[in-house]
Structures are given as structure tokens and as C-alpha cells.
Amino acid sequence: MTRPQIAPRGEEKLYFSALADGNLTYGFCLACSTSHFYPRTLCPNCHSDDIESRVGSGRGTIYSFTTQYRAGNPALEDQVPYTIVMVDLEEGYRMMADLVGSEPEAISIGLPVVAEIEHPDNEHPVVHFRMEVSHGR
């Protein structure tokens, strides 16, 4: 096991199956033209249920981050320290994931990042972010 195990239901399952096909999706409301994430069955802005699942670019900037020196889950103990980022995507939504491939000192708010999808065998796919200008690791 490489990641904490999850049990998605309903629309949550649809999101993870899109990820398994290589697509990072978000919710777009056709009534008020706003984006949201996580994907919902109705728009949190105008409450319309006319929602389209759209595939995003995965490009965004770091809104904030933290580097944890303790694991938040036993499955991640060998990953410490690891960094979790809150990213503002260019399509107008914000999502949380981890940031891979950068030393903690190289990370700061406002830097551009891009999403990548990992799909380990027999597990749910997982989104990571990576800095667009690699600082190596």
C-alpha cells in the first residue's frame, strides 16, 4: 500500500474513473459559468444542477503549502518530509494535492505548478503537482 485507501461513492467515483483515464476533471456550472472543485451534483454558487464535468489543464499557482515532518497516515511514513499544496488552477478553482520533485526550501506561494496523475496498480489514481521549473530531487 502506497497511499491511504479511499472509498469513493457516486459522483466521487466518476471523478476517480476520469482520473484513471488520464483526465483531471472539475465541475463547471452551465447556469452561472463558474467552476468548482471538488465536483458536486449542484453548483455551490447558484445551486443549479446543470453541471458539466470539464477536463482541466492542470496548470495553476501555489496559493499556500505546508511541509510536514510527520506523516498524516501510516502509509506515508517513508515519505516524510512531504509537502502538501493548495493550488489555484487556471480554470478558476482551487484544489489540494501533494507537491513532488522539489526540496522544501524551493517552494513558495505564487510559483507555477502542473498536475500529473499517478495510477498505482490496484489503487485509486492520485493527482500530484510538480513545479514547472524543476528544482530537482
Add this chain to the structure above:
Amino acid sequence: MADKSVAIVGAAQIDTFKTTDRSPVGLAALAAKRAVEEAGLQMSDIDAVFSSSSYYAMPTLTMAEYLGLSPNVVDSTSTGGCSFVQHLGHAVAMINQGLCEVALIVYGSTQRTDAGKLVSMAEQSVYEQQYGLIHPVGAFGMIAHRHMKEFGTTSEQLAQYAVSAREWALLNPEAPYPTPLTVDEVLSSGIVASPLHKLDCCLVTDGAGAIVVTSGARARSLKQKPVWVLGTGEAQNHRNISQMPDFTSTRASVSAKRAFEQAGVGIADIDTAHVYDAFTISLLILMEDLGFCAKGEGGSFVENGRLAPGGELSLNPNGGGLSFSHPGMLSMFLMIEAVAQLRGTAGARQHDGAKLSLVHGMGMTLASHATAILGNEEPS
């Protein structure tokens, strides 16, 4: 006009660092007994039970059964650490509606004995669970980084609050660590979730607390000088940290405005403040949103011992969550300290002549908020 006054008439806390041979509900039951007794009431007078818990999914059923009570109404509103201040507001409304007369608000936790870390039943979002964000410190690390970026707040400034809290705790004989703390010690205590250090985080303790609330008419005839509930307010805006619209401002401003308006007083009138300090950064942002200082100025506000004993404001004079007690959900203990200050029984840490206190609880990661204004002079 009908008498709508409601007062806290009993308050007690027990085993606020470490307990022995007591379960969470067993510990809570003893706090309840002490609070009822010091009010000069019998357990049989209780006709409403309010509770929230990290252990019991249906905490009012669990509590009432353990205490041998069959209350007329219950409320297990569960919004994280601020739940008990919300319960207080709801108790005022229920008493004024005639649904009950004597309400018990009660909480118990043995998280220090259990695991030495936060016990939580709270589920994680499937969209976030894979990443191993430590609840709640990981989210507060992100909040702190954002506050630093926007306003230039420093780790030294955050550490200043931890130092002030410890100075207050040195005046509290029940506080667990009877030695002063320095900024350097906070900064060298090791980073848990950047930029937050171990000593930017609250203690992990056991503890139980209870308060008894009743109508003004009943309160006037009881043993203790009543602590009047002058105003309450609540607000919320997210569950998951990713959904917090702006990491540096909260709806504490909304709950506080409601409470102040109801009480008919302003922030300059407050003698003692009891504000949720799960982390140095949570305290700092809440002080801004409550109106003690301007948005972004929390960093300089906590400097120069302004919040230490002898400073400008008696803030968390028992030592707060950072240096007194934090059994998972803190707001119960904020209220109990406010009651002690308003009764004038707080010993070496007493704010002389305290008449008005503000209590502010927050839940989860600055997600939910409840404010109460308490006073020891009967409302006109």
C-alpha cells in the same frame, strides 16, 4: 417585557491534564456532578443535556444514560471545538422558549491517556484523504504561510504569543508546565508542519468540563453569583480547508458582531478575552477578526508582551490551549475560565474588577465560530 435573561450558575472542570481510571463519559459525569453541586442544584433539576464528543456518535444519549437522566430536550450540535459555545447560545433560546429550565453542557476527553494525539471521529474528504494532511496542524501550516505572505507575519511573532500564554499559565496552579518559555525555545522545538513548530501547537491533554445554565428568575435564587449570558452569535463557512475562501480571514467577524449587537456592548468594554488558541496562528487570526486589532496586524499585536500578564488585555489568563489544557475541544474550558474571572475567583491570574468577558470558540480549521459575551452585572 418578559424577562429573557439567562445565566451560567455552575461551572466545573476536572483532570485537565491527565486522568486515571476514567473513561471520557465517566470523567465528564464527574465534571457534571461538580458543576451541578456548586450551583446548589440537584442532578434531578437538569432537564436539558448538551454535548459534543470525539468518542460518542450520539453524545447526549451516552451522557444522559450515564448520568441517569431523561432530559426534555437535547442538543448535540457538533461543529468541532466551538460546539459548546454554540450550545450555550442554543440553551439560551431553548430556555426562553420554555423548552427547558436547567441546561447542562458537558464534555469529557481522555486523549492524552489514549494516544497522546488528537482523537477525532471526523471523516476526511475522499478528494484529500490520499495526501496525508495531518488534521489540524497541516491545514494551520498552510494558513500560517498565507498570513506570512500577505502581511509579513513572522515565526518570532507567532512564538511571542506562546510565550505570553506560558507567562499566564505560571499564575495558574493547575497548569502542567511550571517553567517560563522563550521565543528561542519555541523556534527550536522542531517543525511539525511548516512553518509551525511543536510549541506553536496546543497541548494534548485529558480533561472534562461542565456548565449549568438557567433562567434569570431561577438564577437569582441560587448559590453562585450569576454570570449573565449577554449575547451569543455563530457563523461558519467550510468543512474542508480547500473550501476556505480566504485563508487569512474568518467568519469570527460575523459571530462576534452578532454577539456584540445582542449584548449592546463593544470590544473596548471587554475586560477578559477567552479566544481559541489551538495554534499560535489560529489565535492571531481570530484576534484580528474579532476586532482586537486590524486585519494583518496580528503579528505586531502579539509583540512586546501586550498579551502577557500586566499587558493591555487579559487574554486566556488560565494559559489557554497552548499552556493550560486542550482536551480536543477547547471552548468548554474558555467558558469556565471566563466564569472564574467574572466571579472574581481566579486567584493570582484574576483580572481586577472584571465585569465583561468575551469567549470565542472556533471549530475544525477556522471553519465554524461561536462567540459569547458574558457579564457579572444583571442586564437591564
